[in-house]
Amino acid sequence: MKPLVQATPSGLFCPPGDFYIDPLRPVNRAVITHAHADHARAGSTSYLCAREGMALLQARLGPDARIETLAYGEKTTRQGVGLSLHPAGHIRGSAQVRIEHRGYVTVVSGDYKTAADPTCTPLDPQRCNTFISESTFGLPIFKWPAADSIMASIEDWWRENRDQGRTSILFAYALGKAQRILAGLDPDGGPILCHGAVARINRIYRGAGVHLPETIHVDDIQDKALWRSALVIAPPSADHPAWMRRFPQRSRAFASGWMRIRGHRRRRAVDRGFIISDHSDWEGLMATVAASGAESIGVTHGYRAEMVRWLQEQGYEAEALDTVDRTGDEER
Amino acid sequence: MKAFAALYRRLDATTSTNRKVAAMADYFERTPAADAIWAISFLIGRRPRRVVPTRQLMAWAGARAEVPEWLFEASYDVVGDLAETITLLLPPPTRVSDRPLHVWVSRELLPLKDMALEARQQAILDAWDRMDVAQRFVWNKLITGGFRVGVSRRLVVRALARLSGIDAAVITHRLMGDWTPTADTYRRLLAADTTDADTSRPYPFFLASPLEQPPEALGSRDDWQVEWKWDGIRGQVIQRREQIFIWSRGEELVTDKYPELAAAAAALPDGTVLDGEILPWRNGRPLPFGALQRRIGRKSVGRKLLKEVPVAFLAYDLLECGGRDRRSDALAQRREAMARLLDRAADDRLVLSPTIDAPDWKTLATRHAESRRRGVEGFVLKRLSSPYGVGRRRGDWWKWKIDPLTVDAVLIYAQRGHGRRAGLYTDYTFAVRQGEGLVPFAKAYSGLSDAEIREVDRFIQRNTRERFGPVRAVRPELVFEIAFEGIRASTRHKSGVAVRFPRILRWRRDKTVAAADTLDALQALLTTPGHEPGS
Numbered sequence: 034m035k036p037l038v039q040a041t042p043s044g045l046f047c048p049p050g051d052f053y054i055d056p057l058r059p060v061n062r063a064v065i066t067h068a069h070a071d072h073a074r075a076g077s078t079s080y081l082c083a084r085e086g087m088a089l090l091q092a093r094l095g096p097d098a099r100i101e102t103l104a105y106g107e108k109t110t111r112q113g114v115g116l117s118l119h120p121a122g123h124i125r126g127s128a129q130v131r132i133e134h135r136g137y138v139t140v141v142s143g144d145y146k147t148a149a150d151p152t153c154t155p156l157d158p159q160r161c162n163t164f165i166s167e168s169t170f171g172l173p174i175f176k177w178p179a180a181d182s183i184m185a186s187i188e189d190w191w192r193e194n195r196d197q198g199r200t201s202i203l204f205a206y207a208l209g210k211a212q213r214i215l216a217g218l219d220p221d222g223g224p225i226l227c228h229g230a231v232a233r234i235n236r237i238y239r240g241a242g243v244h245l246p247e248t249i250h251v252d253d254i255q256d257k258a259l260w261r262s263a264l265v266i267a268p269p270s271a272d273h274p275a276w277m278r279r280f281p282q283r284s285r286a287f288a289s290g291w292m293r294i295r296g297h298r299r300r301r302a303v304d305r306g307f308i309i310s311d312h313s314d315w316e317g318l319m320a321t322v323a324a325s326g327a328e329s330i331g332v333t334h335g336y337r338a339e340m341v342r343w344l345q346e347q348g349y350e351a352e353a354l355d356t357v358d359r360t361g362d363e364e365r
Numbered sequence: 366m367k368a369f370a371a372l373y374r375r376l377d378a379t380t381s382t383n384r385k386v387a388a389m390a391d392y393f394e395r396t397p398a399a400d401a402i403w404a405i406s407f408l409i410g411r412r413p414r415r416v417v418p419t420r421q422l423m424a425w426a427g428a429r430a431e432v433p434e435w436l437f438e439a440s441y442d443v444v445g446d447l448a449e450t451i452t453l454l455l456p457p458p459t460r461v462s463d464r465p466l467h468v469w470v471s472r473e474l475l476p477l478k479d480m481a482l483e484a485r486q487q488a489i490l491d492a493w494d495r496m497d498v499a500q501r502f503v504w505n506k507l508i509t510g511g512f513r514v515g516v517s518r519r520l521v522v523r524a525l526a527r528l529s530g531i532d533a534a535v536i537t538h539r540l541m542g543d544w545t546p547t548a549d550t551y552r553r554l555l556a557a558d559t560t561d562a563d564t565s566r567p568y569p570f571f572l573a574s575p576l577e578q579p580p581e582a583l584g585s586r587d588d589w590q591v592e593w594k595w596d597g598i599r600g601q602v603i604q605r606r607e608q609i610f611i612w613s614r615g616e617e618l619v620t621d622k623y624p625e626l627a628a629a630a631a632a633l634p635d636g637t638v639l640d641g642e643i644l645p646w647r648n649g650r651p652l653p654f655g656a657l658q659r660r661i662g663r664k665s666v667g668r669k670l671l672k673e674v675p676v677a678f679l680a681y682d683l684l685e686c687g688g689r690d691r692r693s694d695a696l697a698q699r700r701e702a703m704a705r706l707l708d709r710a711a712d713d714r715l716v717l718s719p720t721i722d723a724p725d726w727k728t729l730a731t732r733h734a735e736s737r738r739r740g741v742e743g744f745v746l747k748r749l750s751s752p753y754g755v756g757r758r759r760g761d762w763w764k765w766k767i768d769p770l771t772v773d774a775v776l777i778y779a780q781r782g783h784g785r786r787a788g789l790y791t792d793y794t795f796a797v798r799q800g801e802g803l804v805p806f807a808k809a810y811s812g813l814s815d816a817e818i819r820e821v822d823r824f825i826q827r828n829t830r831e832r833f834g835p836v837r838a839v840r841p842e843l844v845f846e847i848a849f850e851g852i853r854a855s856t857r858h859k860s861g862v863a864v865r866f867p868r869i870l871r872w873r874r875d876k877t878v879a880a881a882d883t884l885d886a887l888q889a890l891l892t893t894p895g896h897e898p899g900s
Contacts, residue, residue, distance in 0.1 A: 173432050174440045174453040293453065295377070296445050296787025300815075302380055339439045346433070 037114075037132055037139040038165060038331070040354040045141060045165070045333075049134050050114030052081075054141050064116070066143025067127035068093045069208060083118045085154060086126015088237045089208065105154060121145035122156030123311050124209030125238060131159050139163040140325060146310065147317035148180055151216045152209070152243050156321070164327035165354065168335035169312045170290050177290070177314040183307050184217040190286060190305055191264045195223055198261045200280040204303070205288040207231045207268040209311050212238045212245060214266065214288060220246035224259050227251065228267035228276075251279075272301075290314070322349070366462070366469045368396060369404055370499040376514050385516055389524035398548035400466040405525070405554075406546045407507070409518040415510030416477040417485065419447060422509065425486055429493065430454040442835045445787025448505030455493055455501065462495040467546075474507060518617075529555040534566050567601045567612040568638060568684050568692065571754045573745050573762035580726045580765060583746065590696060590749050591721040591729060593741040594764055595679055596654050597644035598661070602626065602678055602715075604633040605688075613643075622666060626678050629714040636688030637706065639680045640753075641718065646677035651740045653851075654865075679718045680707060682753060692753035699753070736767045737851070743767045769848035770864075770890055772882040773873055776843045777803055779825045780836050782810070790825040790837065791818055793869075795847055797860070799884040803841055806860035806887060807849065812869030821872075844876040845869050852890050860884060862891065 039046050044056040052062040059076030066072055068082075068089035075094050082090045084102040091100060103109060105128070108117045115133035123144040130141040138161040145156050145167065187203065194201040205211045207230040215235070218225065227235060227248045235245055251265065260280055267276075269287065277283070290310030291297040298306035313321060322330055322344065330351040332340045337353040344351035375388040389408070393401050427437040432454055444450040464472075473492055477485055489508065496504055506512040519533075522540065526533040539554050583589060599614040609627045611620045620627050623643060633639075645652035645660070656674045660666060683703035684692055691699055707717050721744070723729045729744070736743050743766040751761035774795035782791035792810050796803035813821065821843065828840040848870040855863035861884075 172440050172443060173430065173436065174444055174450065176453070294444055294787060295449055296783070299377075300786065300789070304378055336439070336443075339436065343436060 037134055037137060037163065038141060045354070047111075047114065047132055050111040050116065050132065052111055052116075053077075054130050055143070062111070064118075064130055065090055066121065066130060066141070067124055069124070069144070072143065081116075081118075083120075083126050083128040085241070086128070088241065089124075089126055089234070092233070092237060105157070119159050120154040120157045122147065122150060122153060124150075125153040125212070125241065125243070127153065129157075129159060131161065137162050139165065140327075141165045142167055142321070144169065144312055145321065146313045147320060148177060148313075150213050150311070152212045152238060152245075158321055158324035160326045162327055163329040163331065164322060164325040165331035165333060166318060166322055166340075167312065168318065168332045168337055168340040170310065170314055171318055171332070171336035171340035173315045175290060175293055175314045176316065177293075177310060178308055180217070180309065183309050184214075187214070187286075187288075187307055188219060188222060190284070191222060194284045195262045198282055200260050200283040201264045201286070202277070202280060202283050203264060203266050203286050203288060203307075204269045204272055205231075205266055205309075206311075208234050210288060210309070211235075211266050211268075212243065213311065214309065215245045215248065216243070218246055218264070222264070224249060224263040226254065226260075226263045226265045228265070228271050230268050230271075231266050366464055366466045366496075366500050366503070368392065369400070369466045370497075370503045372404065373503050373514055374499055376516055382520060386520055386524045386527065389516070389521060390528045393524060393528050397465070398551040402546040402548065402551040402554070403466050403470050405521060405540070405551075407512050408514065408516055408521045409540060410513070412510055412512040413474060413507060414478070416508055417489065419509070421482075421486075422447070422451065422489075425490060426451040426454060426493075429490060430456060438834075442781055443788055445781060445783040448502060448509050448511060451505050452498055452502045458494050458496055458501075460495055461497050461500075469504075470546075474504075477508065525555065531555060531557065532559065535559045538565050564605045564608060565603065565610040565618070567603060567610070568640075568690075568753075569755045570599060570601075570614050570640065571762060572757040573747075573764040574757055574759045576746070576763040576765045580729065580746065583763070586723075586725050586729070588749055590700070590747045591723070592681065592718050592745050592747070593721070593736070593739065594743045594745045594766065595642040595644055595651065595718070596740065596742050597642040597651070597657060597679070600641060600643050600678070601684070602630045602633075602637075602639045602641065602680075603685075604630050604635060604637045606635065611643075619643075622660060622663065623676055624666060625671065625714055626676060629678070629710070629712040632710040632712055633706065633715075634687065636685060638683070638685035639678070639703070639715075640682040640684055641678050641680040643676055644679055645674050646714075646716075647675055653740065675714075677714045677716050679716050681718050684753060694752065695750045696747055696753070697749045733765065733767070742850075769850055769870075770852060771846050771848045771870060772797060772887050772890075773844055773876055773880065774806070774847045775803055775841045775878050775881045776821070776839060776845060777805060777841050778836050778838055779821075786818070789818060790822045793821075793845075795845065795867075796841070797882050797884050797887050798878070803878075804860045804884050806858065806862060806884075807847055807864050807867040809845075809847060809867045809869050812848075813872065817872055841878050844873040844878060844881050846871050846873050852887075854891060860887065862888060 037047060043053060043058045043060055045054040052064050053060045054064045055066055055072040056063050056077060061078045063077040063080050065080055065082040068086055073090055073093045080098060080100040082100060082102055084104050087100060087102045103118050105118060105120050108115055117131045118128035119131055121127040121129045121143050123146055127143055129143055132139045140159045140161040142165060147156055191201045205214055211231045225246060225248045228251055232250045235248060239245055285303045286305035286307060287301050287303045288307045288309045290308060290312055292306030292308045328350060330344050330349050331354045332351060333354050341351045341353050372388060372392040376385050379385060423437055427434060440454060441447060441450045477488060480488060492504060493501060522533050522536045525536050544550050601612045603610040609620060609630045610618060611623055611626055613619050645656040660674050680703060683699045686702055704717055707715050721732055723732055733744055746763040746765060748761040774797050776793050777796045778794035779790040780792040782789055794805050794808050796805045825837060825839050829837045830840055831838040847867055849864035849867040851865040852862050854861060
């Protein structure tokens with residue numbers, strides 16, 4: 034039997050259903066797992082995503098994009114192929130794509146995490162015949178510490194800086210990571226400032242009823258004395274002198290799974306690295322693969338070759354699917 | 366050990382030298398002498414020898430973490446640091462020990478080297494199981510002999526000086542030579558009576574700045590002394606109270622490494638300090654720098670090495686004479702006094718650095734072109750009326766260096782870097798054209814900006830043609846200008862040449878592979894005044 038999902042130059046393609054998942058180039062019908070830039074690209078004729086992620090995708094693609102939605106678990110068909118979206122726990126609205134054709138089920142994971150996240154619906158593993166998993170952190174060196182211990186160390190760092198009169202600047206990806214961190218912060222810890230890119234996404238999250246502590250747009254600050262006690266959340270792209278010079282006394286930190294590796298932290302030349310990721314660590318990946326009950330595993334972006342070999346040694350039928358280059362990876 | 370691991374973290378977490386010094390001063394203040402002295406010992410780089418072969422350590426850690434060898438290697442490739450890879454892979458400890466650093470060192474670390482293999486394995490597994498992540502990392506650095514934390518000896522000294530109020534030079538001196546890390550040593554290190562240090566104390570070195578304008582801009586030729594710029598180790602030779610001290614510019618006391626110089630210096634009068642260059646030297650000319658490297662690495666020097674790589678001290682300047690500091694005298698006077706002194710000492714291992722006689726700048730430029738053939742790096746120009754300054758102050762001393770040799774070469778292999786560059790492809794192999802093919806001739810790691818490195822990394826990820834373990838063969842497309850200091854014939858290299866200190870000068874985005882240099886062009890550099898003497 035031909036595989037239900039194939040890797041093509043335009044991305045993952047389902048031939049019998051005639052749709053692409055997170056296509057790399059404009060196509061007719063695109064199913065989008067989540068609204069990060071390396072998964073949701075503009076230019077396709079029509080889009081389908083999870084309802085929870087609709088507003089985020091519309092914001093990414095612009096008001097003219099034609100987007101249909103499905104509630105998590107709701108079923109639809111495309112040319113006789115069953116299609117449904119299930120929570121992936123990566124960011125708000127992120128989905129796994131479940132495809133069923135003639136009794137055979139393939140699930141494409143998109144990006145996912147097993148760890149808890151107050152800003153989105155948690156991962157709901159699906160039973161299937163073929164599971165196509167991401168592998169961004171597919172090496173056993175990646176083990177995430179408990180999220181509350183990381184949140185506690187972020188607050189310790191903030192407190193220490195505040196005592197020294199330094200602004201705490203935390204770089205985090207504007208969509209998902211920033212809100213997850215915000216949701217975990219003590220609202221009485223001091224003023225929380227957000228870069229414009231983060232503030233934009235906050236509005237969408239709040240509009241959907243996600244509770245975030247009060248934040249102030251960096252440009253709206255009049256009282257400069259506030260800066261010295263503030264925590265600033267900004268995307269990594271803001272880490273350049275033109276934007277940073279407004280905070281003369283500062284400590285810089287970066288929140289990412291890559292901070293698990295000392296060399297990555299040192300390369301960023303930040304004072305602190307907080308290991309907090311919206312992807313699964315090695316154990317999370319393995320647990321999710323096992324929970325799928327699939328006998329056949331496809332592995333996309335990340336440490337494909339390594340994860341494939343490991344799964345093969347564990348008795349799975351596994352292959353690498355060459356889809357995405359890593360350059361747009363949200364975590365980098 | 367917890368406190369030391371915490372110090373390591375603090376040092377590692379900042380790039381500011383001030384914060385590093387503050388972290389160390391803070392640690393020393395709160396740490397008992399018995400621990401502090403071990404911390405100093407490790408921080409200034411007196412690290413213990415590696416006690417376990419890497420392979421074995423990898424195997425033990427892999428087995429403990431239930432990770433097969435290939436996966437360990439793949440992880441190591443991404444992390445770029447063995448001690449860290451082990452730390453990240455091991456399962457969490459079952460109990461965490463509160464033992465102080467000196468107990469860890471004396472009861473756990475030092476005994477390892479005399480243990481049988483099996484006992485050693487047991488001891489290390491047991492140690493891993495009693496440490497949190499921070500301690501494990503430091504421990505692994507210690508047992509792999511790779512303990513480094515980005516603080517120099519100078520910074521450690523600054524922290525101790527700040528803490529104790531004792532002059533940094535005194536502490537530097539006290540940290541020299543052989544000492545055992547005991548609580549007593551620590552107390553002596555910070556003792557208030559400082560007469561002990563005065564005898565050996567060197568002067569701060571004066572350094573030349575690069576000449577960025579034509580030499581004519583310096584005014585009259587007659588105001589300047591011109592010497593060859595020797596490629597050795599800058600040092601000071603001190604004779605005070607019948608004791609000899611040889612210091613390198615790295616503030617390292619190297620007297621024992623150069624016994625022939627120490628013997629020669631004994632002939633100098635009491636109260637003499639010379640500034641100069643230690644060079645591998647035979648029959649009145651330098652040997653290639655590579656020869657000196659054989660001596661640099663050694664603690665003690667055997668008779669054979671002394672014979673194969675003899676050294677001389679090329680004296681540049683006289684800083685102290687008859688116990689008097691002469692640095693404020695004019696260079697011309699100091700040089701004259703030095704010439705007399707060396708003449709009387711009459712030892713061919715103490716050589717007056719020759720000056721170049723040439724009537725004008727134009728003639729000097731012609732002589733400058735001889736540099737490569739002579740095995741020197743160009744000229745140093747010193748104003749004859751100038752005092753001996755401190756540090757790199759522009760104006761009186763200039764180095765007029767020769768341009769490096771360059772070729773345009775093609776990037777063909779890449780490997781991930783280590784440390785700060787872990788995970789990125791930063792270690793490159795370059796090739797020149799030969800017929801239709803390409804011949805690798807040099808590896809280079811430095812010269813690109815961070816932004817360029819990221820761009821090349823992306824290119825490599827997208828254009829890998831083949832993988833050989835950690836090495837990727839990439840589509841030959843990018844051309845770089847590679848600079849190097851010297852070139853010699855080599856039978857050990859496919860290209861037939863070995864180049865010295867290759868680095869990337871710039872990315873030639875304007876050039877295609879077809880415009881890269883050929884092997885013939887590279888080899889032609891062998892016959893131009895390009896190769897090192899004596900090789």
